[in-house]
Structure formats: C-alpha cells, structure tokens
Amino acid sequence: MKTVGFITEYNPFHNGHLYHLEEAKKITGADFAVVVMSGNFLQRGVPAITGKWERAEMALRNGADLVIELPVCYSTGSAEFFSSGAIAALDKLGITDSLCFGSECGDAGLLSEIAHILADEPEGYKERLKLKLKSGMSFPSARSAALMDYLSSDPYFSRIEKSALEDTVSNPNNILGVEYIKALIKRKSSIVPYTIKRIGSGYHDAEIAGRICSATSIRNSLLQKKEIGVIRGHVPESVFKILEHMHMNSFPIFEDDFSALLKYQLLLKRSRGEDIAECLDVSRDLAARIYNNLDRYTSFSQFASLLKSREVTHSRITRSFIHILLDIREKDVRSFISEDYMEYARMLGFRKNSTALLGTIKERGSAQLLTKPAQADRVLSPLGxxxxxxxxxxxxxxxxxxxxxxxxxxINEYTREVIRI
Known part of the structure; x- marks a missing residue:
C-alpha cells in the first residue's frame, strides 16, 4: 500500500487541483491520497471562501481518500510555519510514502538543492541575509535576494540562467515547495518529495480564463460578479454542484466580512492596554502602528493596505490580524512546536473504500486520530x-x-460529523 500526501487549501477546489491529484498518483504509483488541508483560515491571513467541511467533500469526490485538518496556528502561519506544521502532520500519520506539490519550475531536484542551503544556513548565506535585512527589506524579499547572491557564487547553480533562477526563488509555489522539502530535511523524514509543474493560469492571475485557472481568479470573479455561473467549467462538476447549493447560504465568505469583529477586538484590546505583540507575527513596531492608526480603520482590507510598508508585507499584516482576532499567541505556538507540533490529527472526511488507511494510522501513527472532538479530553494532554x-x-x-x-x-463545530463518501 503506497500513499501520497498533499498539502492544500483548496480555496476552492478547481480543475488544476484535479489535474494535480491525478498526475501525482501516476508519478508516485500511489494507491491512496491523503490530504492535509487548512481549515477556515488560510496562510495569506484571510478566511477561506467556503467552509472546511465543504472543501473536504470537494477533495474526497475528486480523488482524495482521507482529509486531515491542519491546525489553525499553522494554517495561518508564515510559509515556514505553514510548511513545517503540515509536514509534521503528514509524517506523524505514519502512512505517507511521498509528498507531491505543484511548482512553477517543476524540478524537485533543484528545489531540494535550495532547501538544503536554507536548512543548513551556511555562513555565506547568513551574512548576506543580515545585510539585506539591515537595508530595510522585508524578510521574504531579503531572503530571496540573499539566496540569489549566494547561489550566484555556487558552481552548481551557475549553469542556470539568472532569470530562471530568480523565478525559482521568488515564485510562490516554488517557495512553498522549498519550505516543504526543508521541513522534511529537518525532520529526517522518509517521505520522498515530488513536484508537478503548474499548468494554466499563474498563481496570482486575477482574471478567470481557460479550463485551468487560478483560485485567485475564481475568488475574484465571485467577489465582483456575485454569480455562481461564472465559475462553471473552471471547477469539476461535483464541486460546482456543492458551491451552487451553498451559494448565498453559507458561501462566499471574504475578509471584509470580518471587519466589524476585528475592529471590536482591536478596540477592546487597546482599551485594556493589552500587548498585541504577544500574538504571532505581530512585531512591536506593527503593534504600535495598529493602535496608533486604529481610528482610521474602515475595513479589514483597507486597514491592511493602510499599514503595509516596505518592511512589512500585506500578507504578514493580514496574518497578524487573524492571529489577533483568534488570540493565537507566539508563546503557545512555540510550545506546540517544542512538543513535536501536534498530538492529534483531526479527520474531516474519508472514502469508505479507504478504511484500511485508518487502521494503519492507528497502528503506525504518532498522532491521535481524532474523529469526535467532544471526547478529546480523554486522550489529549492539556497542551493538546x-x-x-x-x-x-x-x-x-x-x-x-x-x-x-x-x-x-x-452550526456548532462540536456537532459536526466526519464526512464519509
């Protein structure tokens, strides 16, 4: 029994995701596909356009055999926290033979070489990174620039055209791929990484076009046109039926739907003199700017744009907002990581003909397979x-x-039943 793992958001599931699932099974020879999926809040610091249960069902109806929820402290974390948390989840299931992710370059070997540099942090790279950060660059930009400088001096990478190398270290899916492999290296995991080159629209393409388009373009179309029919043909028919049934009932959800709630939390914390710099991703400087500019707040997206600067990216700010809203504190996340990331793997759904996976997880896994959260206190520690x-x-x-x-x-979360298809 061979199992391939996926790290996903499926926001929402579209034809590109279907292609990825099908191709991954082919190139890895896997019998089963296990998905670690973000819940209702995502890595860019925004809510998912539709709930996790519906997105899990979309995955199960299109090739996934088991869907596990990535805990929110990792699903809303930086690329490094997101990746290391997701890799830990896949590794601790005890069933994952391979990992397959999409990338712009489609070269797992090249991404692995870069991942080893970031995992080992040779002195030449660390010195370059310090200089870039001192110049006032944001961390993602500084790391990309420092990495390019370092790679340019390495004979292995000198054979690669500079523009191609720049794309490799700066494109979003390549960056995540490197982080996945780096996390595998640091865990000394036996999971073998594979990558599939993205086809169709680019990650950031905002206009919906072609059979395989970006999730960004699908979300933008739903936000602008507010008609479910505009995405038909761009998602599998089973996905369209789920979204059509939910449309204007529990979907679509956007970041500005949380504007009033976020402002209330910020006003409350400011009035109490609470230190929001204790929340994950909130620096002292950003905390001060949030409180000092709070009277100019009109919406979630407007406030994020107002606070964006050369040193702090838009995504870093929106992640900070979500961490403040959900009270996700850095010290707690560090505690979770120190105890090997997570004690449990919460199952969202599975295919009935894949029940052998569940038995194998119970035998081999080092994380508690959780199906009924109401009974969790019987098996989890206080930290769990x-x-x-x-x-x-x-x-x-x-x-x-x-x-x-x-x-x-x-619908209270404790009442939700695991999806069985």
Whole structure:
C-alpha cells in the first residue's frame, strides 16, 4: 500500500487541483491520497471562501481518500510555519510514502538543492541575509535576494540562467515547495518529495480564463460578479454542484466580512492596554502602528493596505490580524512546536473504500486520530487540548460570521460529523 500526501487549501477546489491529484498518483504509483488541508483560515491571513467541511467533500469526490485538518496556528502561519506544521502532520500519520506539490519550475531536484542551503544556513548565506535585512527589506524579499547572491557564487547553480533562477526563488509555489522539502530535511523524514509543474493560469492571475485557472481568479470573479455561473467549467462538476447549493447560504465568505469583529477586538484590546505583540507575527513596531492608526480603520482590507510598508508585507499584516482576532499567541505556538507540533490529527472526511488507511494510522501513527472532538479530553494532554480549543474557536467564529451574513443557521463545530463518501 503506497500513499501520497498533499498539502492544500483548496480555496476552492478547481480543475488544476484535479489535474494535480491525478498526475501525482501516476508519478508516485500511489494507491491512496491523503490530504492535509487548512481549515477556515488560510496562510495569506484571510478566511477561506467556503467552509472546511465543504472543501473536504470537494477533495474526497475528486480523488482524495482521507482529509486531515491542519491546525489553525499553522494554517495561518508564515510559509515556514505553514510548511513545517503540515509536514509534521503528514509524517506523524505514519502512512505517507511521498509528498507531491505543484511548482512553477517543476524540478524537485533543484528545489531540494535550495532547501538544503536554507536548512543548513551556511555562513555565506547568513551574512548576506543580515545585510539585506539591515537595508530595510522585508524578510521574504531579503531572503530571496540573499539566496540569489549566494547561489550566484555556487558552481552548481551557475549553469542556470539568472532569470530562471530568480523565478525559482521568488515564485510562490516554488517557495512553498522549498519550505516543504526543508521541513522534511529537518525532520529526517522518509517521505520522498515530488513536484508537478503548474499548468494554466499563474498563481496570482486575477482574471478567470481557460479550463485551468487560478483560485485567485475564481475568488475574484465571485467577489465582483456575485454569480455562481461564472465559475462553471473552471471547477469539476461535483464541486460546482456543492458551491451552487451553498451559494448565498453559507458561501462566499471574504475578509471584509470580518471587519466589524476585528475592529471590536482591536478596540477592546487597546482599551485594556493589552500587548498585541504577544500574538504571532505581530512585531512591536506593527503593534504600535495598529493602535496608533486604529481610528482610521474602515475595513479589514483597507486597514491592511493602510499599514503595509516596505518592511512589512500585506500578507504578514493580514496574518497578524487573524492571529489577533483568534488570540493565537507566539508563546503557545512555540510550545506546540517544542512538543513535536501536534498530538492529534483531526479527520474531516474519508472514502469508505479507504478504511484500511485508518487502521494503519492507528497502528503506525504518532498522532491521535481524532474523529469526535467532544471526547478529546480523554486522550489529549492539556497542551493538546489548548490547540484543539483554538481550532474549535476559529471554526465557530467563521461559522458565526457566515450565519450572520446569510441569515442562516449557526452550526456548532462540536456537532459536526466526519464526512464519509
């Protein structure tokens, strides 16, 4: 029994994701596909356009055999936290033979070479990174520039055209791919990385076009046109039916739907004199700028744009907002990581003909396979329960906003049943 792992957001699931799943099974020879998927809040510091349960069902109806939720402290983290948390989840299941991710370059060997440099941090690279950061560059830009300088001096990489190398270290899926491999290296994991070259639209393409287009373009079309029909043909038919059923009932959800709730939290914390710099990704400087500019707040997206600077990226700011909203504190995340990232793997859904996977996880896995959160306190430590309660709160907040937006029923996260298809 061979199993290939995927790290995903599926926001929403589209034809490119279907292609990826099908090709990954071919090139790895896998019998099963296990997906570690972000819940209701994502790595860019925004809510998912639709809930995690519906996105898990989309995956299961299109080739996934098991869907596990990535805890929210990792799903909303930096590329490094996101990747290391997701890799830990796949590794601790005890069933994952390979990892397959999409990339712009399609070259796992090249990405592995870069990952080893970032994992080992040779002195020449560290010196270059310090200089770039001192010049006032944001960390992602500084790391990319320092890496380019270092690679240019290495004979192995000198054979690669400079523009191609720049694309490799700066394109978003390549960056995540490098982080995945770096996390595998640091864990000394036996999981073998594979990559598939992205086809169709680019990651940031905003206009919907072609059968395989970006998730960004699909979300933009739904935001601008507010008609579900505009995405038909750009997602698998099973996905379209799920979204059509949910449209204007619990979907679509956007960051500005959380504007009032975020402002309330910021006003409350400011009035109490709370130190929001304790939250993950919130530096002292950013915390001061948030409080000093709070009277200019009009919406989630407007405030993020207002605070964006050369030193702090838009994504870093939106991640900070989500961490403040959900009270995700850096000291707690460091505690989770120190205890090998997570005690449990919360199952969102599985295919009934893949039940052999569940038995193998129970035999080999080092994480508790969690199907009923209400009974979790029987098997988890206090630290594990702290992580789970954080996940449950995040889902309840998301579900509350969706219920208010569409005047629909609120569903308590503890009542949700695992999806079986």
């Amino acid at each position: 329960m702290k992580m789970l309660r954080q996940d449950m709160l995040a889902s309840d907040i998301y579900n509350s906003v969706a219920a208010d937006k569409f005047s629909s029923a609120f």
